[in-house]
Amino acid sequence: MSDNKPTFHHLNNSQSQRILWLLEELDIEYNLILHTRNPPTHPTAPFQSPPALVAVSPHGTAPLLITGPKDGNRTIPESLAIATYLIRTFDTDDKFGLKDGDWVRDEVITSMACTNLQRATGFIMMLDFGLIRTGEGPMGGVLDGPELRKQLGSLERELVGGPEGGFFMGERPGRADVILEFPMTMVRHRGYLDLGVEFPRLDEWLQRCYDRPAYRRALEKGNGYDMSVFPKVPR
Ligand SMILES: N[C@@H](CCC(=O)N[C@@H](CS)C(=O)NCC(=O)O)C(=O)O
Numbered sequence: 074m075s076d077n078k079p080t081f082h083h084l085n086n087s088q089s090q091r092i093l094w095l096l097e098e099l100d101i102e103y104n105l106i107l108h109t110r111n112p113p114t115h116p117t118a119p120f121q122s123p124p125a126l127v128a129v130s131p132h133g134t135a136p137l138l139i140t141g142p143k144d145g146n147r148t149i150p151e152s153l154a155i156a157t158y159l160i161r162t163f164d165t166d167d168k169f170g171l172k173d174g175d176w177v178r179d180e181v182i183t184s185m186a187c188t189n190l191q192r193a194t195g196f197i198m199m200l201d202f203g204l205i206r207t208g209e210g211p212m213g214g215v216l217d218g219p220e221l222r223k224q225l226g227s228l229e230r231e232l233v234g235g236p237e238g239g240f241f242m243g244e245r246p247g248r249a250d251v252i253l254e255f256p257m258t259m260v261r262h263r264g265y266l267d268l269g270v271e272f273p274r275l276d277e278w279l280q281r282c283y284d285r286p287a288y289r290r291a292l293e294k295g296n297g298y299d300m301s302v303f304p305k306v307p308r
Pocket residue numbers: 084086087088089120121122133134135136150151152153
């Protein structure tokens with residue numbers, strides 16, 4: 074391990090928090106570089122990545138992982154690619170089940186998180202941040218609310234019908250749980266709907282993630298994770 078220690082570039086109030094959680098769940102050594110978003114008063118790039126992150130990241134975004142020398146000091150952007158690399162490289166006991174566990178289920182739920190759920194939360198985020206207007210045309214009313222509820226309904230059914238233990242992948246979080254944490258935190262922090270009332274099993278699942286000792290350590294090591302800091306534009 075000592076010859077293959079990765080370096081993780083993290084950005085506050087961002088989806089890279091879930092990778093910090095994964096690093097802690099894996100219980101490996103890593104170098105951590107904390108970046109802070111530009112201030113809201115920045116003339117051209119408010120809340121965006123600061124110059125030090127832009128300088129190292131091919132897409133100017135976090136999360137970003139630089140592998141250890143054994144793996145060629147390779148730069149890996151993209152949450153899912155980083156998560157898969159970390160698990161394949163360091164989960165030697167197959168705790169995440171990507172080798173001999175139900176990796177097909179993990180792939181399906183990860184895909185739900187990264188495609189339909191991401192699209193639903195992304196659309197509401199654009200309304201929320203005032204980037205687009207809503208209610209115009211028949212699809213406006215579908216995407217603004219019903220679509221998110223449909224995706225969360227599918228996920229809740231997967232959770233309830235899945236293996237026992239409280240996480241999507243059973244008794245401990247899998248890659249799918251880690252990837253889902255961010256869109257679900259967006260729903261909770263930005264108040265897109267009341268998870269506890271509408272999707273109580275998902276709400277309990279999210280709390281279970283937050284209660285993991287590794288999750289708490291990741292919060293302590295990071296530099297803030299509050300997705301409500303971005304201004305809400307009234308509609
Ligand atoms: N598809 C990428 C998205 C990464 C991304 O957009 N990260 C945001 C934080 S949530 C970011 O770095 N924003 C700052 C910027 O774009 O300048 C992933 O899954 O990791």
